Every structure is written in C-alpha cells, then in structure tokens.
Amino acid sequence: xxxxxxxxxxxxNPEDDHSHGxxxxxxxxxxxxxxxxxEGYTFTQISGMAPHANIIAYDVCTGSGCQSDSILAAINxxxxxxxxxxxxxIGGGPTNPWGDPDSEAYLNARAAGVFVATSAxxxxxxxxxxxSPGNAPWLTTVANTTIGRVLANTFDVTGPGTPxxxxxxxxAIHGPDGPAITVNIEADIIYSGDVDAGNVLGCAAFPAGxxxxxxxxxxxxxxxxxxxxxxxxxxxxxxVVIFNHSSGPPIVMGGLAGTTIPxxxxxxxxxxxxxxxxxxxxxxxxxxxAGIDRVVNADxxxxxxxxxxxxxxxxxxxxxPDIAAPGTNIFAAYAGDADSFGMMSGTSMASPHVAGAGxxxxxxxxxxxxxxxxxxxxxxxxxxxxxxxxLTPADPFDIGAGRLDLTNAALAGLVLNxxxxxxxxxxxxxxxxxxxxxxxxxxxxxxxxNCSWERTFxxxxxxxxxxxxxxxxxxxxxxxxxxxxxxxGATQVVTFTADAxxxxxxxxxxxxxxxxxxxxxxxxxxxxxxxxxxxxLPALVEVHTRRxx
Numbered sequence: 027x028x029x030x031x032x033x034x035x036x037x038x039n040p041e042d043d044h045s046h047g048x049x050x051x052x053x054x055x056x057x058x059x060x061x062x063x064x065e066g067y068t069f070t071q072i073s074g075m076a077p078h079a080n081i082i083a084y085d086v087c088t089g090s091g092c093q094s095d096s097i098l099a100a101i102n103x104x105x106x107x108x109x110x111x112x113x114x115x116i117g118g119g120p121t122n123p124w125g126d127p128d129s130e131a132y133l134n135a136r137a138a139g140v141f142v143a144t145s146a147x148x149x150x151x152x153x154x155x156x157x158s159p160g161n162a163p164w165l166t167t168v169a170n171t172t173i174g175r176v177l178a179n180t181f182d183v184t185g186p187g188t189p190x191x192x193x194x195x196x197x198a199i200h201g202p203d204g205p206a207i208t209v210n211i212e213a214d215i216i217y218s219g220d221v222d223a224g225n226v227l228g229c230a231a232f233p234a235g236x237x238x239x240x241x242x243x244x245x246x247x248x249x250x251x252x253x254x255x256x257x258x259x260x261x262x263x264x265x266v267v268i269f270n271h272s273s274g275p276p277i278v279m280g281g282l283a284g285t286t287i288p289x290x291x292x293x294x295x296x297x298x299x300x301x302x303x304x305x306x307x308x309x310x311x312x313x314x315x316a317g318i319d320r321v322v323n324a325d326x327x328x329x330x331x332x333x334x335x336x337x338x339x340x341x342x343x344x345x346x347p348d349i350a351a352p353g354t355n356i357f358a359a360y361a362g363d364a365d366s367f368g369m370m371s372g373t374s375m376a377s378p379h380v381a382g383a384g385x386x387x388x389x390x391x392x393x394x395x396x397x398x399x400x401x402x403x404x405x406x407x408x409x410x411x412x413x414x415x416x417l418t419p420a421d422p423f424d425i426g427a428g429r430l431d432l433t434n435a436a437l438a439g440l441v442l443n444x445x446x447x448x449x450x451x452x453x454x455x456x457x458x459x460x461x462x463x464x465x466x467x468x469x470x471x472x473x474x475x476n477c478s479w480e481r482t483f484x485x486x487x488x489x490x491x492x493x494x495x496x497x498x499x500x501x502x503x504x505x506x507x508x509x510x511x512x513x514x515g516a517t518q519v520v521t522f523t524a525d526a527x528x529x530x531x532x533x534x535x536x537x538x539x540x541x542x543x544x545x546x547x548x549x550x551x552x553x554x555x556x557x558x559x560x561x562x563l564p565a566l567v568e569v570h571t572r573r574x575x
Contacts (some may be wrong), residue, residue, distance in 0.1 A: 029082035033096035042361040052359035053378040055079035075382020094265035112238035113381035115374035120320040120340035123162035124453040135445040141396040143381035147335030155335040170334035170353030173304035197321035198290035204282035210276030212313040228254035269297020273416025275326035281286040332414040337423030342471035343460035350425040351379035398441035401466040405550035406434035434548040440483040499537025526558030
C-alpha cells in the first residue's frame with residue numbers, strides 16, 4: 027500500500043470502516059500469504075490476482091454513501107498519480123454515459139491509458155439492471171459468478187432413525203455479523219411452512235412459541251435475512267437455517283448485526299431435501315456443527331449469481347456486462363489488524379478479479395491499450411456458464427463474453443483497439459452510432475432485415491496467423507472475409523452481417539462469432555445480441571398514413 031487518499035465529503039479519514047475497500051483491494055493485488063487461519067480453518071496459501079502490485083486507496087465513501095465530488099476527485103487523482111488500473115466496485119442507476127460525470131471521468135482515464143474494471147450491479151436477475159458507470163462502452167463491466175468452494179460449518183439431520191447420508195455434512199455458511207457458533211447446536215428442526223403455510227419465507231411474525239427450543243428452517247426471499255432470523259427468534263427458535271432460492275453454492279449472509287441467535291445458510295437443493303425429509307417424519311432433529319471446514323462441489327461453479335445485474339444495456343447498441351468473474355463467497359482481507367479476513371459476495375467482489383487481471387496484462391503487455399486488454403480478456407473468456415437456476419445456458423446479457431480465463435487471455439492472438447475520439451463521436455444524442463465502436467461484442471436492438479458491424483483486429487503474435495470464422499446461435503451471420511491471414515503487427519478489417527429476415531420481430535436473439543487460429547493458439551469469440559425488425563408498419567400507422575394521403 028503505497029498511498030491513501032481521503033476527501034472532505036468522505037470524512038477525511040482514510041481508514042476502512044466497512045471492510046469493502048480492504049476486501050476489493052486485497053482481491054485485486056493482495057500479497058502471497060501462507061498458513062492463513064479463518065474460524066478454525068487454515069489456508070495453505072492465498073493471494074490477490076496480481077500479488078504485490080502497488081496499491082493506492084482512494085476512500086470516497088462514508089456510512090451514508092459515496093459522494094460524487096469525492097469520486098470525481100479520486101478519479102482525477104488516480105490519473106494524475108499514473109496508476110495503470112482502477113477497480114471501481116461502486117455504481118448507481120443507469121444514466122446516459124455521455125452525460126454522466128463519473129462515466130465521462132472514466133473516459134478521460136481510458137484516454138490516459140488506465141484500464142478500469144467496474145461492477146455490473148447487484149439488482150439482478152431482472153433484465154436491464156446494469157447500472158452506471160458500468161453501462162459505458164469504455165469501461166470493463168463485470169458480472170458475478172459462483173465458484174465451487176465454500177468455507178462453512180456443517181449441518182446434519184440427525185433423526186429420527188438414520189437419515190440419508192446426503193442429509194449429513196451439508197455445507198452451512200455462518201452469518202458472520204450474527205452470534206458465533208462456539209458449540210454444536212442440536213435440537214428439533216421445524217420448517218416455516220409447517221408453522222404457517224402463508225409465511226414460508228418468514229417475513230412476517232410467526233405464532234408465539236411455534237419454534238420453542240428448535241432450529242427453524244426458512245427459505246431465502248422477499249425480506250432481509252435479519253427479518254427472518256428475528257421473526258424465528260421471537261417465536262422461540264434457538265438457531266435458524268436459511269436455504270437458497272436459486273441454484274449454486276450457499277452464500278455469506280450479511281446484515282445480521284443485532285440478531286441474537288446463530289444463523290447459517292445452505293444451498294437450494296440441500297435445503298429442499300432437508301425440508302422434504304422433515305415434513306415426512308415425526309419429531310425430526312438436526313445439528314449445526316461448530317467446526318469450520320472447506321467444502322468443494324464442482325456443481326456449484328460457473329453459475330450466475332441471482333443478484334448479478336443483467337442486460338440489455340440502457341442503450342442496447344452495445345452489450346453489457348462485458349465479462350463475468352468469481353464474485354460469490356470470496357475470501358479476502360477485512361478492515362482491522364493484519365489477521366482480519368472474511369467472506370463477501372457481489373459484483374463488487376467480481377470486479378477486482380478483472381482489475382487484477384488487467385494489472386497482470388498491463389505488466390505483460392505494457393504497450394497495449396486498455397481497450398486491447400479488455401478485448402483480450404473478453405474474447406478468451408469461458409462462455410459455457412448457466413443461469414441462476416443451474417440449468418439454463420447463460421446468455422450475453424448475463425455474462426457478456428464469458429467468465430474470465432486469464433491463462434488464455436495472455437495468449438490472445440488478436441485484439442481490438444478503440445480511440446477516445448471515436449467514443450466521443452459515438453454519442454447517440456449527438457447523432458453518433460455506438461454500433462460502429464470497435465468492441466469485442468456485436469449488438470443491434472433494431473436489426474432491419476440485415477445489419478452489419480465492422481471490426482478491426484490486430485495480430486499480437488510474432489508470426490503470421492490464418493484465422494477461420496464460424497458462427498453459432500439463433501442469428502444467421504456471415505463474415506467478409508470468412509478466412510484471413512494477418513501478418514506480424516498487422517491489422518485485419520472484418521465485416522459481420524446478420525440476416526434477420528423472417529426472424530420474430532422484437533425478440534432478443536443471441537449468437538456467437540468464433541475465430542479459430544491455425545497456430546494452435548486459443549480460439550477467440552465475440553457475443554452477439556440482435557433484435558430483428560421487419561420494417562412492416564403497424565396497422566394503426568398504415569391507416570393514419572392513408573387518411574393523410
């Protein structure tokens with residue numbers, strides 16, 4: 027940590043009072059540490075994405091929010107300080123990026139050669155929820171995906187009789203803001219729906235005494251975790267098990283400060299299995315075990331976090347988010363002393379993974395522009411993720427190009443660049459066309475029978491490479507040329523054309539462009555999102571036109 031800034035509107039105190047800043051900074055560039063203990067579990071080794079990169083912290087937030095004048099001052103200070111990368115795990119509602127002060131400040135940062143990663147927002151899974159400044163085409167906007175590892179207590183159904191083995195050893199993540207679990211908690215377990223069928227989510231008061239001396243099982247949804255825990259407490263519960271409403275791993279519950287009984291969180295599938303078992307049995311019992319363990323389940327990885335904000339963008343001429351990265355159950359530094367660590371989840375935790383990747387790419391390719399680094403990260407990402415239900419394939423409005431794959435990014439054989447002048451000229455409010463920007467994605471919200479995009483690729487390798495272009499998805503596409511050979515340091519212009527003729531009007535359709543090299547390097551890809559438009563006038567407009575004729 028080589029520098030710390032604070033600002034008058036942020037209290038003039040640079041110390042982290044929330045842990046958010048410590049967590050994101052250490053995820054980006056935390057040192058390599060060995061034998062790190064966390065609630066009884068020891069990590070053999072941990073580090074941030076770019077270990078030992080120098081960090082300057084700019085404290086722009088207080089307990090009541092993040093102040094605009096502090097944010098703008100911090101962006102300007104960071105550019106003046108000559109930083110290579112900014113992580114911005116902050117955002118608000120979507121606004122026009124050509125009129126938003128934060129977005130315009132970050133355009134200046136990109137012009138100065140600064141790579142900026144920012145969080146997509148945590149207002150998903152509804153459509154059109156990506157916020158500002160993440161909706162700007164000159165920032166790298168990051169969605170939140172899951173990983174297959176959790177640190178958790180374990181939870182066992184203990185009776186009656188011998189429960190199935192899958193109802194034992196269940197990963198149960200303790201809410202760190204609530205009371206600690208210092209000894210095993212064993213008691214009867216009661217499902218909230220058996221207490222009140224109209225209050226299965228526990229967001230209203232339960233009948234007095236309905237959970238007396240028992241563990242309450244409640245599903246996530248509709249209200250804060252603390253509300254569920256407090257309602258169960260008032261009805262006599264001694265602990266609460268909350269299970270998820272979407273697929274993937276259990277998560278860390280926040281906001282439990284002030285609750286008075288321990289609470290843990292388990293996955294949807296395991297929670298449903300526990301619910302079904304206890305509903306079928308008489309006087310079921312369960313135990314929350316005090317010890318922490320590392321639980322790995324490959325089925326939990328590469329799932330969209332339900333809260334991660336989604337496209338289409340507020341201006342749908344370009345795809346947002348750009349890329350996805352792990353942001354669920356991320357272990358990193360907390361505010362406090364040198365031994366303070368904790369888990370957090372959200373797109374705030376996903377963004378610093380990409381910021382750290384940007385720092386490593388900058389060190390590896392110091393002459394590349396931020397746009398070229400972004401394109402390499404996007405085109406080499408892993409696209410085969412699923413939505414929050416754990417089954418439906420994710421689309422570009424969920425993950426952009428895909429989940430970060432830093433190994434392949436360093437081997438990207440082509441990159442795309444873009445200039446500040448072109449970003450400025452693309453302002454649709456001034457007659458510009460954002461679809462002309464040289465981005466690593468293709469979008470058009472009104473493809474009138476046919477629409478096209480021109481992209482300019484630069485060869486990053488030390489040999490001439492021949493590339494073949496293929497297409498997948500719901501949008502018929504062609505490229506001109508379909509194959510090309512690009513020399514060392516040379517560029518190649520490719521025009522992509524979508525044929526929307528006969529496709530359903532007004533519906534987003536998705537596809538993918540894949541570029542395959544002949545030198546054994548990684549394949550590259552660009553996500554595609556198109557709304558076909560036939561151009562046929564609605565009947566009411568046709569009648570109106572005839573009357574005027």
